[in-house]
Amino acid sequence: MANIHDVARVAGVSISTVSYALSGKRSVSERTRERIDSAVRELGYLPNAAGRMLAGARTQILAVTAPLRADTYAPAHMAFVLAVATAARRYDYDILLLTEDEATSGLQRVTSSRLVDGIIVLDVAIDDERIEVIRNLSTPSVLVGIPGEPAGLTCVDLDFEAAARLSADTLADAGHRSVGLLGHPAAVYERGSNFAHRFRSAFLEHARARGLEAAFAMPGPGPAGAADAVDTLIRSGAGATGLVMHCEESLQTRALARIAEAGLSIPGDLSVLSACSSFDTSSFSPPLDVIPLVAADSCDSAVALVMAALESRSEPHVELVAPRFTSHGSVAPPRVSLPPAAA
């Protein structure tokens, strides 16, 4: 494998000139640069990674820690990892994937050995064991997701509260007076990735602030869980004419099946909106309006923040990604526009 000496020899210059020509950190005459470029091509030269790390004090590698929990939705999980990898490549960075059983020790290891320049922490839980480690590290780190106590950390996440408000607004603006939220299974709220809480509170609060009747239900365990929850919501209070689903794909699919089974048409009898979904709701039947959770949005931002931290010291903060609404025709005005409850 050719090294910088070979290139220098072929181009008839010194190795420092080659280095500078390639890094662009010093001006090099046109003629010299051309000779170097052609030598590089001729030899198929690519700088040796180890040499570069050692001298440059940059490894061009980012660690990604992404635990695969029992209830992790694999497609989304993978999408986030890949989104980080793709974003990292734009800065000429590669990613080193840490496994769950090495969550904390792996972080210690790759940072102490200076294998990585920065860390992206995916799928952050409220009481995540990785957080304390991260806090005590001098290696720039960014969390995708917000832990219980984000002080001193840099975090990126979808603005779940804004998404919740946007959901409520979308239904309210369409004329609905009673809406339901189909949430995650109870376990999610208990073990707690805090996004579930944030969404629920903001949704109920904002819906009520807009004068809507708002109900919440969690799918119980078992195959009928989602169906039962849907029934509850549709029959609760004034009977929801708008439904927001903030849960996994399989649950949303089951909910839709229940709705069809009940003979309700979408959006004729019921308007449905899928919130913070990391899957493709446009291929559902019917296609669902959605406020998507775009892996690339959060991950691009996370990687950019690590890069910023690498160049200067950027202050720890929480960066929220604005939600976007995409219509596929599953939200419409309610068939019968009821007068306000008690007015």
Added chain:
Amino acid sequence: MANIHDVARVAGVSISTVSYALSGKRSVSERTRERIDSAVRELGYLPNAAGRMLAGARTQILAVTAPLRADTYAPAHMAFVLAVATAARRYDYDILLLTEDEATSGLQRVTSSRLVDGIIVLDVAIDDERIEVIRNLSTPSVLVGIPGEPAGLTCVDLDFEAAARLSADTLADAGHRSVGLLGHPAAVYERGSNFAHRFRSAFLEHARARGLEAAFAMPGPGPAGAADAVDTLIRSGAGATGLVMHCEESLQTRALARIAEAGLSIPGDLSVLSACSSFDTSSFSPPLDVIPLVAADSCDSAVALVMAALESRSEPHVELVAPRFTSHGSVAPPRVSLPPAAA
């Protein structure tokens, strides 16, 4: 961050003694070793990765290339990546994850820059574009999966043909005379990861060699595809009393739903076996007997082969992982044991 000089100073020895004490490549007196160990602990010393790579000519990093195709089953995909990572850690290796849009160029890059010592190629397709690159690389590589032309390559995979035979044998041994194979959607056979072909041919051939009537059906597109295929198999010929499913989880789930819908009990009316499945069939209803596709089996083997290639030159070859059958009670003798077709 402490370096080897710091450790040497604190322990009162030379850096080479520290290096040898840690690598174990030279004997070190008990007393000296203890002093070094305590200095290491005191300073929290971990060898600098770049320094080690440069001097040792080993990066302790493996590249993993795992394209996420449109029809990739994400949970299995992720399971394989993690299995490689876990296996690699046992050899003190980390993994660098290459993205699909960098499939070939990424391989060139990480090998030319000597960033990785070896490569694990996951989800190999028959006409995989990565294969030609791999062939021209001097970096040890192992494919998990078998391409159309494996000559000159080292590959690891489940022995799909043995799995197919084991499937047929299991049903034949239970007394079934007519069996059906629910395969993958047609697209899989066309685009061709060749495992699907291998399984189908071996299954049909072996079943017939054992005197069974054997039918094959592919699920068509759309939600009813799997159900229709199941119907076809159950009604074909003598009517299959044993069903082998070699397809994705969602298709198997739908097939089971269809079977229940038809009022058939498992294994009373129909014996069912899930073949080469990377998901948990014990939580299906009913739990399904399975010949699992264990990511760890293939990946452990793949990593071990890369390590072997790193130490000596091991010859390219195909290594087949033996299939294993796990019973969950979904295969039983047929209710009515028909006499052999024409005997």
Added chain:
DNA sequence: TTGTATGCGTTATCAA
């Protein structure tokens, strides 16, 4: 059993 010294391939400082 231990120490000295060289080289790995690059970046960056200091000279020219």
Added chain:
DNA sequence: TTGATAACGCATACAA
């Protein structure tokens, strides 16, 4: 505009 050279941190051949 370019060149010589000193780090960077470690592994290992060679000495003792």
